[in-house]
Amino acid sequence: MGKSRANSDNTINSPISVKVLKNAETDLPTLSHVSSMVNTLPDKQQGLCFNLFHHHLQKKIEDHLCDSDNPYDWVTCALLGIRNLGTEYFKRSENRKQQFIGCWPDIFKWLRAMLNVQDSFEDGLLFWSFAAEATRICLSLHQDVLHEDEVVEFAVRCWIGRQGKDGEDYYTEFPLMACLSVLLTGEQQRGVDLATSGYRIEKALDACDLDISDFASAFVTRLAQRINKSEHTTRMGELPFAMVGLPQTLGLIVRLRWLRFIPAVVNPKVGRCLVAALQVVVDEYPPSPDRLLTINSLLSVIQCSLLLQDVDFAVAIVERGFLGCVIKIAAFELTTPLPGVSMTCDVLNSFLPYLVFSDMVVACRRAFEVLHNHQAQLRLLKETKEEFQHRLIDLENVTLEYNIFLRLTNAGFAPERGICANRACSKKGFRSEFQKCAGCSFILYCSQSCQRQDWDWHRNHCKKLTTSSRNILRDRYIRFPRRLASFYIHRHLRQILAPFSDTIKSQKSFPSNVVVSLNYLTYPASVQVYERTVFLQAQIESDGGHFATVAHEVHRQNDEETHGLMVIINFHTHSEMEIPCVIHYDDVWSRGVSIPNESLKYEGPGIPTSDKEGRPLICPDYDALRAGVVLTKKFAFESGESVWAESVLEKSTSEVLKEFARELEMCKGAGA
Ligand SMILES: [Zn+2]
Ligand SMILES: [Zn+2]
Structure with a gap:
């Protein structure tokens, strides 16, 4: 029968005989033939074929393993048959749907077994297409199983994939995507805390002996591979579809609010990759049907990542051309609305707090410069809705103001002042003239001997600092926001410290009992003034070793004499990201x-x-x-x-x- 295969290859819709079906139970080439042409058969015969495939899948794994040199050939043929029948077949009637549900345990049994021995297949791609199609059918007909732990674990394993003997990276994201979307709708319907769904994936990762970073880095590598491929394929090629699965899977993860995942992917490399993917999809012609969903997924991943306040990530996406992408999206959004809520305006807003970082000021300046030299983009901008244009203009104005401040300070404008922390010395001068305590990186000394003299006093605070407190004090980005804060506070000193204006006038120093909190989430920054002891008490009760250190730096000698103003800089919605600093009185600038x-x-x-x-x-x-x-x-x-x-x-x-x-x-x- 195997040799006569070619004769019947062209048969379309011609019934196959009962004899052939009978043969296919015991003859591998016949089974292979039937499964490869099953989708061309009339409906009734497809039903018979399904029974044939199910018959083979029902066999026990051990039986198959011993009866042939290629134990999986039979199963491969049967699965191929199921795959070729596809979702369309099982969707045709309730009866068919029940057939699939009845067959699923056997399908899954074999998929799991095969996942472990893929190397023994001649065609490495076959398994992955079975896995993808089987879960695709589940997604449309048998969603409940996608909730099961072992299926989630299978999906994670399929995503991790494996390196083939040929060096190729074999994997499929589809089972994971199917599981995630079922987890998402399930959790939404049941009103369960979404954050727990990420735990399901983590549990699966544990079972595979993997951690989140393995899982996350696979996204980065593979997204980069596909974008790279896109640069070598024509626009009409297979790429658009390839670009769909990964961004949508990422989008689902973000919508599940799997909190531990996002930090694992927020880094500049991923940022550049996400923007590159967005560019491919935005410019894609002709647009694939999933294009809008993919764009939305990518935007929500970027938006969510921006909330984590990783400056390098934000700078990287701006440098990679994110602004241009958003303008394009905002332009076609008017005629072709994206599914769900429009994110273009919100994304622009999330950039605002980043602008207090000098790297971002420089990156945004370049981005706006490019925009103004790009007539096509300026024309597109005019096609966007008014709200979007306003937000962009706001962003541009802030960038301009901060850019000018950066230029002025780089030229020596408003240098920061400091004071030696040794109480016996208290030498005043420019911050650049002092050395920092190596422990906390915060307290300043004019000399090593001053530091030695002061150590008995400072050690208690310095040594009590936890690693996270230290990291906050050492924040490498704080310099520019601190200088900006100093300028703004001096500019609005009379309003901010109105109740204490006498102190300011007479002593040219700050009042001793206040803490000023400056929030860069808005423009202009919003300011709040706290009573020092109340503020500190609350901070120190929560974590606040670093707040205490800073407070002591400000109030070295007694409550009457202060050396600076304690300022809390905030560019995040989370209060644990508040960075305390000290600014010194200097109104000349x-x-x-x-x-x-x-x-x-x-x-x-x-x-x-x-x-x-x-x-x-x-x-x-x-x-x-x-x-x-x-x-x-x-x-x-x-x-x-x-x-x-x-x-x-x-x-x-x-x-x-x-x-x-x-x-x-x-x-x-x-x-x-
Ligand atoms: Zn210290
Ligand atoms: Zn000194």
């Missing part, structure tokens, strides 16, 4: 500046041409930062370039710095 305006005729759009009293705009009421912003817009308008052009930014910041020539000179003299 926040004064108003008047910048000579050679071109009084100038009238630019959206920029004030006169101040509140109607005087021509020469920035009398503008401090360095506002003057910088206004001048940049003015110079950009005059030169016809964007505010991001280097020549424009350079010109405006140097105008501002000229105003501070005397102060800058004094700092140099002081060795700052």
Whole structure:
């Protein structure tokens, strides 16, 4: 029978005889033939074939293992038959559906057994397509089983996959995707805390002796592989589908709020990868039917990752061109709404707190510069909804202000001040002149001998710090937000510390009994003032060893004499991410500046041409930062370039710095 196979290959819809079906019970080539052509048969015959396949799958694993050199050949043929019948066959009637449900334990028994011995198959891909199709059928007809621990474990194993003898990476994400979507709808219906669903995956990982990082890194590697492949395939190729499964699986994980997973994938490499995937899908032509869902999945993964406050991740996605992607999505979103709630505006908002980090300021500046040089993108932007355009303009304005501040500080503007923590010394100076305590990286000393003298006093606080407290104090990104905080607090000092204005006037220092909390989640940053003892009590009760250390740095001698203001910087919704720091009184940099305006005729759009009293705009009421912003817009308008052009930014910041020539000179003299 095996040799005559070719004769019947072209038969379409012609019934096969009862004799052939009978033969297929004992003859492998016949079975192989039947299973390969089953989808061309009339409906009734397909039913008979199904019984044949089920018959083979019902055999016990041990029986098969001993009766042939290739024990899995029979099963492979039977599974191939089931796969070829496919979802469509089992969906045709309730009876068929019940057939599948009845057969599932046998299908699953073999899939599990085969997963362990895939190397013995000639065609490594077959198993993976069985696994994918079988779970696809379950997803549409037999969802309950996708809840079962052993199926979840199977799905995880299929996702981890294996390295084939040929060096290829064999895996399929489909069983995992099926399980995740059933877990998600199940949990939603039952109102179970979603966070526990991630635990199901973790349990499965445990059973496979794997941890989350193995699981997560597989996503990164494979997503990168597929994107890489996309650069070598034509747009019409197989790629669009390949790009669908991984992003959607990631999207499901995010929607399940599997909290331990996201930190495992939030790093710059993944960020670049996600944006690259988004670019492939956004530009995909012709668009695959799953395109919108895939875009949404990728956006929600990025959005969720941004909540974790990983600065490197945020910088990486901006550098990789995320802004351009979001504009494209926002543009076609108007005509083709994405499923679910639109995320484009929210995603822009999540960038705001990151802008207080200098790397992000630089990355966003480049991104806006690219945007302004890109006519097609500017045209697209005009097609987006108004709310999106407003959010983008807000983001651009904040970027501009912070960019100018970064340029000013890089040129020596507003250097930070500090004080030697040794009470017997208390030398004041610029922060750069001091050394930090090696233990906490926070307390400053003017010399090693001062540190030795102070150690008896400081050691208690320094040694009590936990690792997480230390990490918070050492936050490598804190410098720029701290300098910005110092500028804002001095700018608004009268309002912020209104009840204590006497102290400020008379002593040129901060009042001793306050803590100022600055929240960068909004623009302008929101400010709250706390009574120091109340605030500290609450902090120290929760964890707060580092708060105590900082408080002692501020109040070295007694409650009457303070050396700085304790400021809590916040750019996260979680309070455990609050970073305390100390700023010292120095009001010379926040004064108003008047910048000579050679071109009084100038009238630019959206920029004030006169101040509140109607005087021509020469920035009398503008401090360095506002003057910088206004001048940049003015110079950009005059030169016809964007505010991001280097020549424009350079010109405006140097105008501002000229105003501070005397102060800058004094700092140099002081060795700052
Ligand atoms: Zn220390
Ligand atoms: Zn000292």
